[in-house]
Amino acid sequence: MSQPACIEGSCMKEACVEGDSENRQEKPGFKGPGEVSFRSFRKHESSLTLFNWIGLLLFAFFLFMTLFPFLLAPYAPNERFIPYEAPSGRHLLGTNDIGNDILSELVFGARISITIGFVAALISTLIGTVLGLCAGYFRGSIEELLMGFTDVVLLIPKIPLIIVLGAFLRPNIWILISVLGLLSWESTARVTRSKVLQLREAGYVKSAQCMGFPSYHIMISDIFPNIIHVLFPKFMLAIASAMISEASLSFLGLGDINMKSWGIMLSFAFFRGGFIRDMWWWYLPPGICITLCVLSIALVGLGLEAKEKECSEEGANTL
Amino acid sequence: MLEIAKKVTRYFASFMLITAINFTLPRLMPGDPVKNLIGEDAYVSEKVTEELRAELGLNMSLSEQFTSYLSSLLHLDLGYSYHLHAPVAEVLLNKMGWTLLFVGISVVIGSFLGVFLGALAGWKPERKASRFTSFAFVVISCIPPYFLALLTLYIFAFKLGLFPSKGFYDTPEIGSVLYHLFLPTCVMSVFSASRNFLVMRGSVIQEKEQLYALYARAKGLHDTGILFRHIVKNASLPIITLLALDFGFLLSGALFIEIVFSLNGMGLLIYDAIMGKDYPLLQGAFLVIAFTALLTNMLADLLYALIDPRARRPA
Numbered sequence: 001m002s003q004p005a006c007i008e009g010s011c012m013k014e015a016c017v018e019g020d021s022e023n024r025q026e027k028p029g030f031k032g033p034g035e036v037s038f039r040s041f042r043k044h045e046s047s048l049t050l051f052n053w054i055g056l057l058l059f060a061f062f063l064f065m066t067l068f069p070f071l072l073a074p075y076a077p078n079e080r081f082i083p084y085e086a087p088s089g090r091h092l093l094g095t096n097d098i099g100n101d102i103l104s105e106l107v108f109g110a111r112i113s114i115t116i117g118f119v120a121a122l123i124s125t126l127i128g129t130v131l132g133l134c135a136g137y138f139r140g141s142i143e144e145l146l147m148g149f150t151d152v153v154l155l156i157p158k159i160p161l162i163i164v165l166g167a168f169l170r171p172n173i174w175i176l177i178s179v180l181g182l183l184s185w186e187s188t189a190r191v192t193r194s195k196v197l198q199l200r201e202a203g204y205v206k207s208a209q210c211m212g213f214p215s216y217h218i219m220i221s222d223i224f225p226n227i228i229h230v231l232f233p234k235f236m237l238a239i240a241s242a243m244i245s246e247a248s249l250s251f252l253g254l255g256d257i258n259m260k261s262w263g264i265m266l267s268f269a270f271f272r273g274g275f276i277r278d279m280w281w282w283y284l285p286p287g288i289c290i291t292l293c294v295l296s297i298a299l300v301g302l303g304l305e306a307k308e309k310e311c312s313e314e315g316a317n318t319l
Numbered sequence: 320m321l322e323i324a325k326k327v328t329r330y331f332a333s334f335m336l337i338t339a340i341n342f343t344l345p346r347l348m349p350g351d352p353v354k355n356l357i358g359e360d361a362y363v364s365e366k367v368t369e370e371l372r373a374e375l376g377l378n379m380s381l382s383e384q385f386t387s388y389l390s391s392l393l394h395l396d397l398g399y400s401y402h403l404h405a406p407v408a409e410v411l412l413n414k415m416g417w418t419l420l421f422v423g424i425s426v427v428i429g430s431f432l433g434v435f436l437g438a439l440a441g442w443k444p445e446r447k448a449s450r451f452t453s454f455a456f457v458v459i460s461c462i463p464p465y466f467l468a469l470l471t472l473y474i475f476a477f478k479l480g481l482f483p484s485k486g487f488y489d490t491p492e493i494g495s496v497l498y499h500l501f502l503p504t505c506v507m508s509v510f511s512a513s514r515n516f517l518v519m520r521g522s523v524i525q526e527k528e529q530l531y532a533l534y535a536r537a538k539g540l541h542d543t544g545i546l547f548r549h550i551v552k553n554a555s556l557p558i559i560t561l562l563a564l565d566f567g568f569l570l571s572g573a574l575f576i577e578i579v580f581s582l583n584g585m586g587l588l589i590y591d592a593i594m595g596k597d598y599p600l601l602q603g604a605f606l607v608i609a610f611t612a613l614l615t616n617m618l619a620d621l622l623y624a625l626i627d628p629r630a631r632r633p634a
Binding site: 051148151152153154155156157158159160161163164165166167168169240244247248251252253254263266270275278280283287290291294295298299302 | 325328329330332333336337340344345348349355454457458460461462463464465466469470473477564566567568570571575578579589590592593594596598601602604605608609612613616
C-alpha cells in the first residue's frame with residue numbers, strides 16, 4: 001500500500017471524524033452498553049469479507065515462513081550447487097548465478113523482508129503516535145508546531161531522499177530500517193491527532209483530569225488504549241509500504257547485499273542475467289512473494305480499517 | 320489571511336528543510352567532505368584535493384559555507400559532476416524534459432482512468448464489476464512498480480515482440496517516440512490510476528449520501544447524470560490534493576520504470592549516479608525533484624481555491 005494514498009485517506013477520515021464529534025454532542029440518545037457491543041460485534045463479523053480472510057491466511061503463511069524458514073527450505077540459503085540450473089526435482093525453482101538454490105533463498109529472504117518492513121513500521125508508528133498524542137492532547141501552540149512540522153515533512157519526497165541517504169551511507173540493513181521508519185510517520189501522526197481530539201472531550205478523560213492525574217498518565221492509560229484500534233490498521237499498512245520501499249531501494253542496489261531480501265534477489269535476477277536468459281524461475285518468485293506478502297498485509301490492514309470505520313459510525317456513544 | 324500565512328510558512332519551512340538536508344548531507348556523512356562533494360570514484364591527486372577544498376569553500380566556517388551555498392543555488396548552480404564532466408544543472412535539465420513528459424502523460428491518463436473507474440466502483444460498490452475493479456486495483460497498488468514494468472516488458476516486448484524494449488526513439492519523430500513510450504506509459508498510468516481509484520471510490524461512497532444527490536434523484540435524473548454531473552465534481556476534489564502529495568512518489572515510481580525500460584531519463588541518470596557514487600548529481604537530482612514536488616503542491620493549493628469556492632470563502 002502506498003504511503004500518500006493512506007495519507008489522503010487519513011485526511012478525509014480526519015475531516016469526517018471531526019464532523020462526527022460535533023454531531024455526537026448534540027445527540028441525546030443513549031443505548032445500553034450491552035446492546036452496542038452486540039451490534040458492533042455482528043457488524044465486525046460481516047465486514048470481514050472473504051478477501052480479508054484470504055489475506056489473513058496468506059499473512060499467517062508468510063509469518064510461518066519468517067519464523068521457521070528451516071522447516072520449509074530444502075537447503076541452506078548459501079549452499080552452492082551448479083549455477084543457472086532450470087527447475088527440477090532436486091531444485092524446485094532452479095539455481096541462480098552463483099549456484100544457490102532459489103527456493104531456499106526465497107524462504108530465508110522472507111525473514112529479512114518482513115523484518116525490515118515490521119521494524120520500520122514500528123518506528124514510524126511509534127513516532128507518529130507520540131507526536132499525534134501530544135498534538136491532540138495539548139492543543140494550542142504545541143499542536144500548531146507539531147502539525148506544521150508534520151506538513152513540512154509531508155512535502156518532502158521520501159524515496160528520492162532515501163536514495164540520496166542510502167548512497168551516502170554504506171548500504172546496511174539497520175540504516176535502511178531507520179531511514180524508512182524515520183521518514184514515514186506523518187499519516188499516523190495526523191490520524192492519531194484527529195482521534196485524540198475527539199477522545200480528549202470524553203467523560204473519563206475529563207474525570208481523570210479533575211482527579212489531578214498528570215497529563216502523561218492520562219495520555220498513556222486513558223487515551224492510548226482507545227486509539228490502538230485505529231493505530232493497528234495504520235501499522236499494517238505501514239509495514240506494506242515499507243516493504244515496497246525496501247524492494248524498490250534494493251532494486252537500485254541500495255540494499256544490504258549480505259542480507260538477501262526479496263528485493264535484492266529480484267535486483268540480482270534483473271542485473272545479473274536472469275532476465276536476459278529468460279530464467280523466469282529466478283525473477284518471478286521473489287516478485288510474486290513481495291506482491292503477495294504486501295497484498296496480504298494490506299488486505300488485513302484495509303479490512304481492519306473498514307471495520308474501525310463502521311465501529312465509529314455505529315458506536316457513537318461508546319465514548 | 321491567517322490560513323494563507325500558515326501555508327506560506329509551511330512551504331518556506333519545507334524549502335529550507337530540503338536545502339538544509341542537501342547542505343548538511345555531504346558535510347556530515349562519514350568520510351572526507353571533499354570526496355562526498357565530488358563523488359567517491361572520481362580520482363583526484365592530493366594536490367587537486369587541496370585545491371578543491373579551497374574552491375568548494377570547505378575551509379570556511381559553516382555559516383559562510385551555507386550562505387555561499389544558498390547564493391550558488393539561487394544562481395541555479397547545482398555543482399559539477401566529475402563523472403560526466405558537466406555542470407549538474409545542465410545534465411539534469413537535459414534529462415528532466417523526457418521524464419516530465421513521460422510522467423505528465425501518464426499522470427493525466429492515470430487520473431482520468433482512476434477517477435472514472437473509481438466513480439463507477441463507488442456508485443454501486445456491491446456490484447460484481449465494482450468489486451472486481453477494487454480488488455484488481457488493490458493488487459496493482461501492492462506490486463512494486465518496477466516489477467509490474469518488468470512483467471509487461473517481458474510479456475509484450477520480449478515474448479510477443481509487439482513493442483521495442485528500450486529507449487525513447489529510433490529516429491526522433493513523434494511516431495517513433497509514441498511507439499516507444501506506449502508500454503512504459505501504460506504501466507505508469509495503471510500505477511497512478513491505482514492510487515487515484517481507491518481515494519475516488521471512498522470519496523464517491525461518502526458523497527453519494529449527501530442531500531444534493533438525493534435531490535437530483537428526486538428530480539428524476541438518471542444514474543449516470545447524477546454520478547457524472549453532480550457527484551464526480553465534488554468527489555474528485557481530494558484527487559487534486561492526492562496528485563500533488565503523490566507527485567514525489569509517482570516521480571520516483573517513474574524512475575524505476577525508466578530503468579527497466581532503459582529510457583534515457585532521470586531514472587537511468589540516478590541509477591548510474593548511484594553506481595558510480597556521483598554524489599553531486601544525486602544531490603542535484605534530489606533537490607530538483609523535491610522542488611518540483613513543492614511546486615506541484617503549491618499549484619494544487621491554488622487550483623483548489625480556484626475550483627472550490629468553499630475554500631476561498633472564510634469559514
